[in-house]
Amino acid sequence: MAKRRGVTTAELGEISAVAEALPVRRRADGVILQCDGFEELEDIDFATAWKDRSKPFGHFVSQERNYRSKALKQADALMLAHLFPSETAAEILAAGFDYYEPLTTHDSSLSCVIHSILAARLGRAEPAWDFFLRALRIDLDPGSGGAAEGIHIANCGGIWQALVMGFAGMSWAYEAEAPRFQPRLPRHWTSLQFPLSWKGKEYAVKIDHAGAAVNEVRS
Secondary structure, three states, X not given: OHHHHOOOHHHHHHHHHHHHHOOOOEOOOOOEOOOOOHHHOEOXXXXXXXXXXXXXXXXXXXXXXXXXXXXXXXXXXXXXXXXXXXXXXXXXXXXXXXXXXXXXXXXXXXXXXXXXXXXXXXXXXXXXXHHHHHHXXXXXXXXXXXXXXXXXXXXXXXXXXXXXXXXXXXXXXXXXXXXXXXOOOOOOOXXXXXXXXXXXXXXXXXXXXXXXXXXXXXX
């Protein structure tokens, strides 16, 4: 990428120095912390402070208090595990999921899909399905407005990822030369089929409980 973009050797050295200096804060159990001092932030009793779950948590506390508490509106540190799965051991992902999910209000439309994907990766079928349904309802539930004022386009892309990367278990293109799958279909689904463009080639993919069938489509 550096060669394609004309990055100089000196610039690469600066980028490497910054990367090496970036702090990654971890707890003793390996959980990546949000920031320095995260565990010293205020613990909030959500049951007491957030009585009406039809409204975002931010409606019930001041912005200042929200920022100074352990209240997350979406997947933050957990997003690293989604983007770089080969760099995150299963036990570290499980510990991070168990730590952060109870602190997450899911006020963002970007939240449930990522939690669905990670739950599927952990083999936690029930929460993976529940989070997937919650993501669908963001635009499909008439009771909460549905798509009357426009769809949440990032959530739509996230739903695609929940299907293809969560339930079908597709690896990222930068971690595999050819399409690679570890299916985790919901028990009540028979199969999942979709077209796929991968590094200039077209494929037809079918996932079922026996595995994955990936066939290149030649024009």
